[in-house]
Amino acid sequence: MNLPTERSPRKAKGQGPERREEILAAALRLFSEFGVYAVSTRQIAQAVGISQPTLYAYFPTKDDIGAELQNRAFALLAQALALGAKGDVASRDELVAMLRIYVDFGLSHPDMYRIAFMADNAQVRSWLPQSLSPATQSTYGVLRAMITDLHARGLTVDLDPETLTQSTWSGMHGLVSLMIAKPGFPWVEREHLITSHLGLIAGSLLQN
Amino acid sequence: MNLPTERSPRKAKGQGPERREEILAAALRLFSEFGVYAVSTRQIAQAVGISQPTLYAYFPTKDDIGAELQNRAFALLAQALALGAKGDVASRDELVAMLRIYVDFGLSHPDMYRIAFMADNAQVRSWLPQSLSPATQSTYGVLRAMITDLHARGLTVDLDPETLTQSTWSGMHGLVSLMIAKPGFPWVEREHLITSHLGLIAGSLLQN
DNA sequence: TCCATAACCAATCGTTGATAAGTGATCAGT
DNA sequence: ACTGATCACTTATCAACGATTGGTTATGGA
Numbered sequence: 367m368n369l370p371t372e373r374s375p376r377k378a379k380g381q382g383p384e385r386r387e388e389i390l391a392a393a394l395r396l397f398s399e400f401g402v403y404a405v406s407t408r409q410i411a412q413a414v415g416i417s418q419p420t421l422y423a424y425f426p427t428k429d430d431i432g433a434e435l436q437n438r439a440f441a442l443l444a445q446a447l448a449l450g451a452k453g454d455v456a457s458r459d460e461l462v463a464m465l466r467i468y469v470d471f472g473l474s475h476p477d478m479y480r481i482a483f484m485a486d487n488a489q490v491r492s493w494l495p496q497s498l499s500p501a502t503q504s505t506y507g508v509l510r511a512m513i514t515d516l517h518a519r520g521l522t523v524d525l526d527p528e529t530l531t532q533s534t535w536s537g538m539h540g541l542v543s544l545m546i547a548k549p550g551f552p553w554v555e556r557e558h559l560i561t562s563h564l565g566l567i568a569g570s571l572l573q574n
Numbered sequence: 575m576n577l578p579t580e581r582s583p584r585k586a587k588g589q590g591p592e593r594r595e596e597i598l599a600a601a602l603r604l605f606s607e608f609g610v611y612a613v614s615t616r617q618i619a620q621a622v623g624i625s626q627p628t629l630y631a632y633f634p635t636k637d638d639i640g641a642e643l644q645n646r647a648f649a650l651l652a653q654a655l656a657l658g659a660k661g662d663v664a665s666r667d668e669l670v671a672m673l674r675i676y677v678d679f680g681l682s683h684p685d686m687y688r689i690a691f692m693a694d695n696a697q698v699r700s701w702l703p704q705s706l707s708p709a710t711q712s713t714y715g716v717l718r719a720m721i722t723d724l725h726a727r728g729l730t731v732d733l734d735p736e737t738l739t740q741s742t743w744s745g746m747h748g749l750v751s752l753m754i755a756k757p758g759f760p761w762v763e764r765e766h767l768i769t770s771h772l773g774l775i776a777g778s779l780l781q782n
Numbered sequence: 783t784c785c786a787t788a789a790c791c792a793a794t795c796g797t798t799g800a801t802a803a804g805t806g807a808t809c810a811g812t
Numbered sequence: 813a814c815t816g817a818t819c820a821c822t823t824a825t826c827a828a829c830g831a832t833t834g835g836t837t838a839t840g841g842a
Contacts, residue, residue, distance in 0.1 A: 385789085403611055406829060417791045419832080428830065484692050484755060525770055529762050533749070533771040540748020541741070547692055548710075554737050562733055563741040570778035593820090615799060627801075628821055636799065 386424045388414050390438075393431045398477030402432055432481060439478035443471050444504035451508055455516060461568045462561075464512060465538055469560055472542035484543055509535055513571070523573050530571060537567040594632045596622050598646075601639045606685045610640055640689055647686035651679045652712035659720050662727075669776045670769075672720060673746055677768055680750035692751050717743055721779070731781050738779060745775040 392413035396405040407428050411418040425431050450467040472479040513534060514527040522530055541563050545553065553559060600621040604613040615636050619626040633639050658675045680687040690710070721742060722735040730738055749771050753761065761767060 407831085408829080416789095418830090419792085420790055422831065423789070484751070523774070526762070529767055529770050532762060532767055533774055536748035536752050536771060537745050537775075538748065539752050540744035540746065543692065543751055544744050544747050554734070554740060559737055559740055562737050563744060566731070566741055566778040567745075570774040614797075616797085624820090625822055626799090627823085630800065631820070 385414070385416070389421060389424055389431065390434060394435050394477060397432065397435070397481065402481070435478070436481045439475065439482040440505050442475070442478065443468070443482070444508060446471050447505065447508040451512055455512055458568050458572055461512075461516070461572065462564045465534070465564045465567060466560070468509075468538050469542055469564065472539075473545065476546045479542060480546060483539060484547065506531070506535065516572070521572055523571065534567060534571055537563070593622070593624070597629060597632055597639065598642060602643050605640065605643070606683075610685065610689065644686055644689045647683050648690055648710065648713055651676070652716055654679060655713065655716040659716055663720060663724060666776050666780055669720075669724075669780065670772045673742070673772045673775060674768070676717075676746050677750055677772065680747075681753065684754045687750060688754060691747060692755065714739070714743065724780070729780055731779065742775060742779055745771070 389410065393405070393410050396409060396413060407421050408418045410431070411421050421428075421431075425434070446467055447464070450464055455461050455464060472483075510527065510531040513522070513531045516522050517527040517530065525533075541560065544551075545556075597618065601613070601618050604617060604621060615629055616626045618639070619629050622629075629636075629639075633642070654675050655672070658672050663669050663672060680691075718735065718739040721730070721739045724730050725735040725738065733741075749768065752759075753764075
């Protein structure tokens, strides 16, 4: 029998939606430091100060915690891009500055970027064509809108805007994800590499 | 001496090094179909026809099975690139053909590529500066040799070869890794996208 | 006072990667 | 022919994993 029925001290932190945020914050920190597959639900629960089953009152599965973080990362990136996209892009330097927002976001939030664009979970693997999150569409949409506009003004090379957008996105993502995934690689000086890379992308995108 | 081994009435399949190859073959098939993290050591063992602990007589850990497959895959990539690099690159189309080897390899072996360049595990995370796998160095080396040669012949834009190599690698990696990580994204027609993207990379790399 | 609901947890399930101890076949040395 | 070592492999087991069950405790409206 369980006699010592001491009153639960009640973590005093938060309940309901607040608890949910605490879980997400702890999960993000742990995922970022150790990787998604190296972090257990028990570790997350302990970091929050609750029992492991309680996690399942807030998220159906562990993957759903990662999915939520992923969606939020997308939203933040889309917001940053949208802020920078005020007004038309008028010069090559302004185009580079826009692309730079994307790169800087990825490099200054490598944890979020990794979850958003480099995830290796069953959910991503089982994605069906139409199931893209609004945040993903938003992020991509801002970039596409800018390039479509450039294309309409006859400033780009002769390729359809959709292809140009995906190629440009790939170019930026390649640099960001490689620098995140291989921090030990003997990269040339970071600022020089970013400037050169974005310059090459902008140069190939714009008609010249 | 070493007679043709008819000595084992055992499992009739193989022992020693042969067993090792059977394990690698089964693991590659399962990893490719379901993903590394969704396949258990028991499943691999069952596919080979041995008990699960027997795996550990051939590999110290499950990760080592993946690592071996990764090294072999990228030895193949380096080899494919080296074969394609016979002789100087004489035209833009030849350069695109070289880059195409890399892209095709990544898209044909997505799980190996994921392990090698998109990994999210403790091993990669704890990498210290100089600990790059020979396969990575080899793969990168072939690309750098080609671009350094182009640079020496005055065919590239005015940037140092190391930066050009890293930028070019980033461009290819971006397309491959995004298409692997987001198979549900509404990509434009694959062949068109690859051709366009590599064309843009080659165009920005070569002086024009 | 009663009860619905929210928030939470101990106990437990089946499975995971990995280890320990032991079994039988095969070998070299005597 | 016997012995002891070794090889390839097994069953049994471990702690930890993600997830579920069955419940306890606290709160607030009727």
